[in-house]
Structure formats: C-alpha cells, structure tokens
Amino acid sequence: MFNKRMAWGLILLLGLSMIPLVHADMSGEEIMDKTEAIMRVNDGRYLIDMTTSRPGKEDRTSRMQVYVKDADKVLARMLAPVQEKGQGYLKLGDDEWLYLPNANKSIRISGSQSMQGSDIQADDVLKVKLTDDYAVTLTGMENISGQNYYVLELNAKKNSVIYSKLRYWIKQADFLPAKTEYYALSGKLLKTAVYSQIKSLGGRTRPTVMEVSSELRKGNKTTVVFLEAEYNVVYPDSMFTRMALEKGK
C-alpha cells in the first residue's frame, strides 16, 4: 500500500538521483567559481607558514601575512625567519613588486620568481582569482577511492601568467580542491599540489594544508599551512601601495 512515508521516500530518492545530473550541467567556470568562493579571500587576510623540504636537509620555514582587497590587490609581508623579516610583495592587477629591506627599495618582479627559494612562485600566493587569467573547461569526472571528482583544465588567457595550463581535481560533494597540476608552455609538468587537513578556518571549512611537490626535482617539496584567515574585512586602498610596501605600513 502506498502511504505518505513511501511517498516522501520516493521523492527523496528522486531528488538525490537528480543531483549528479544537476552538477553535470555545470560548466567548468561555474565549478571553479564555487571552489574559489570557498578558497579565495576576496577581502581579508590570511597567515601562512611555508616550509621548504629537501631530501636529507633540515626544513626551513617562512611565515607570511597576506592581505587581500577586491581579489585584485595583494600585500604579503614576511614575518619570519629573521633574515627574511620585513621583505614584502605587492600585487596590483598583473603587476608585482618585491621589497628588499636592506636596499630600502621595491623592484618589479615577474610572477614566475620563486618565493624565498621555495617551490612556490610569487603568482601562486599573489594571484587570487584564477578565472581572470585562465579559461576553465570541465574535461571529465574521476572516481578516486570512492569519491567523485571533477577534472578541470585551465588554459592561460594571457601571456602574463606563468603556467600555460593547470589541471584541477575538485571533489564533487563539496567543491573542495584535491589536487592541482601545473604545466609549462612546453607541456612539461612542473609541479603538483595536493590539498588536505580540511578544517574550519575563519568560519569556512576548507583544506588548510597545500603540499607542492616539484616534478623537476623529485623529493623537493614546499608545504603551505594556512594558520589563520579572516574574510570580508575591507582594508583601505592606501595599504596596497608601494609606499605602504616600502615603509612597513
């Protein structure tokens, strides 16, 4: 006999079965937007530790405070270790500068410049919104250990970006990133990032550890740990200027 409980169960079953179909209609950009909405700090700050590991060598850790405005203005300040303290990076649109306290000047840099000798490039930290620079395509789905993942391919729209292509694995259930592959113009795989340690950070549940492994030098890796994050804090424009970068404001 068909009763109310059976009816609700049927409705629920139908609803659940619709979910993959609904997501399958999503474009690559829409999926990327959802991921970036979780991961990206449009206005706010985050504090990270960046640990560079080399086989058989002592790890070295740098701490960096990063401030973001409008997802387009970024100021990053080194807090530790002592010989790097005071160095800073500024990004305004496609333009980036590095401040060297010993020289008391900021110089233009390219986004491909390595940060503090790590496997992380300046653009990896300073570029906030990937969809501005890359065309995103959903290339398929993969099932890994029972979890469904979207596989996205990001192809550079501009010459100013440092990677010609990225491949992203994003978990279908919650749009959290799982893995990224970074490719050079030649098609060579440069490095791979794996995301883990999903926790609440500043009120958002997201991966708090990103491990970047060099494909050019096996065994070399840099681990970025997100220690703190604050979202929806609007900083003044005056904070994202070369004057602020050079005079420690």
Added chain:
Amino acid sequence: MRLWIFILSAVLLTGFPASCSAASVGVSGNLEVGPTYNSGSQDTIVESHLGIKLELNQDEKQSGVVLLQYKAKTPESLGDWEDGYNTLTVNQAYLDITLSPESILRAGRQKIAWGSGLAWNPTNYFGADKNRADMTNEFPGVDAVDFETVFGQSSLTVVVKQDGSLTDWGEGVKYVTRLGRGDLAFSAFRQGSANGFGFDWATSLGDYTIYTELASKAGTGRFYVTDSGGELLWVARPAGKRFINGVIGINRTFPDNVMVQLEYYFNEAGWDAGEADHYARYLDDPAHHAEVGDLMKEKGDLFGDLRKKYLYFLIRKAEIADDWTMACRVMWNIDDGGLMITPMAEYRLGQSSQATFMINLFTGGKTTEFGGVLTGTQYTAKVSLSF
C-alpha cells in the same frame, strides 16, 4: 642632526615608547666575519661587520628604526685607502610619522634608494654610493626629511637633505605613476651648486623585467687628474657643465631558480683615456695614496663609475646542489677593456646562517680601472648569522 640621532637612539634603547599603548621595540641583527686574501699585496685581512637593528613598532607597524653598524678590519692593509679598522656608525636612525593613510613623513638618518637599476642608479641623487665590489656592503644613510604621499596610481616624494652644516641643504622631488604595465618616475634635485633632473621607467613582461634611468646633472663636482706641465693635479669639472648618465637593464627568471641580469651604464662625465692614464701615474707615488683615500671618503662618487661605459652581467642559480647557491658577476669597463669577475658560492648552514665564498678577479693593463687595482685577486670567505 647628530643630537637628533642620539635622542632617538636613547629613546629606542630605553624602550621608552613601550610604555605607550601598543608600542614595542624589536631587536634584530646580523653578524658577518671572514678573511680576505689579497694576492697582489700578499696579505690577509679579516673583516667583521656587526649590525644591530632596533625597530619601534606601534600597533604592529614599524614606526622607527635605529641601525648601528660596527666594522672592523685587521690587520692593517693599504691603510691609507681604508675606511678605518674599528668604526661604529649609526647607519640609520629615523622616525616615521603617519600624517594620514596616504601620507608618511620619515625624519632622520635614512637610506634613500631612488631608481630601478641594480648596479647603478643615476636618479638616486642623494643615496649613498654603492660598493660595486660587494653590493651587500652597507653604507650609512643620509640625514633627511622624506615626505611621501600617494594619490590614485601615483605618488609624490619630497626630500630635504642636510649635508654637514645647518646651512647646507639639498632638496629633491620625485613623482611616480603607473603607466600601462610600467612604473614611470620623474625626479629632480638641487644641492648647493649641483642640480639635476631625470626619469626612471620599469616594467615586467612575462619572465622579463626591463628598466631604464636617465639623469642630467651639473655641478656635482666630479674630479679628475690633469697633467699641468708635468705636475699632476686634481681638478673639479666646471660647475655649470651639464652631463648625462643613464642605465638600461633587463633581467629574466628561468625555471629552477635561475636568474640572469644584464645592465649597461654610460656616464658622460666619466674619465677619458687621458685622464685615466694621469690617475694611474698619480697612484704610482704612494705619497698620494692618503690624499686619494681622503677624497674617496669625502666625495663618495669617485670610484665605481670612473669611466664612460660599463656593462654588468649577473647569473645566479639557487639550489644548484642542495643548499648551494652559485652566482657569477662580471663588470666590464667597455672603454679600457678591463674586467672585474666575481664568482660566488653561498652555502646555507642553517635557517639563519650561511657561508659565502667569493673571488674578485681583475683583468686589464695597469692603466685600466680594474687592471690597476693594487690588491690583485681577492679571495674571500665569510660566515654570516642573522638573529
């Protein structure tokens, strides 16, 4: 100005501002020790540099700095050239006053570093000259008041600099704006009978950074040696005669932590071949060494760009093998053909320390700028520690 520095130093050392709300004094420093063997004079000197930096922080932002530098060299070598064997200098001592979110006033002894160039900065009218043999060698800052304000994509900086006496002042102004993918700056200065103006432009395109600076100056008192009827004399160039110097450079980053830099410098007021020859003959007499040493200390811009055209090249690769970073720097005096070649290796000892090995090789005839260097090839090894 020295009294000002003393007061500021005392304030920071006693931590007086720490009693004010949200203010603190941070201490950091670096120690560098190592020998240099001079093959020409066949002697070894040991240099020590100790830098102590006191930072006044207010509300977690830096608002003042005192940088003390102690330098020692032992044993005595070419003593009449050197800057002294035990010197304690206040390299920097300034306070930042935030007038508004867009304007900052910095007063005191400070490092002023205008211009995009690495090896040369023609538009850095007030900045201390670089030691091109060792660009990490700190020079004292200048006593000045620096006002900077930002508006939109632009900024305006005005510097008023004191030079020795209370009546000897210089003024400079710089306007910087973002133009397309580049930074464009116009600047000018005046100090006593010297004056000048110039521009500076830099941009990054992909993996390349390109920059250029050009300055026109007059009355800056460049000296040269002239032969006056068999007597060698130091003379200053005519005060009103204007000359141009400029730099153009490019650097590129490559995958795997490689960086290459190339910079071309020209200087209309540089010495010509005849003046260089007179200078070499002047140095043949050791009795002139003390006088030249004093002029170097007083005039500052005597060396490093003696001639008219130079080319500078740097290649650097970090992590060439584990904790090693290798670099090679070449300075080519295009006029006389002499070269200064500096291969370097840095080894990371720990999180805050490193060892550096460096050779300064000089090539060229006796009358060339680099071939005439009396130290001969220099071999340096040093350990540095940050704390």
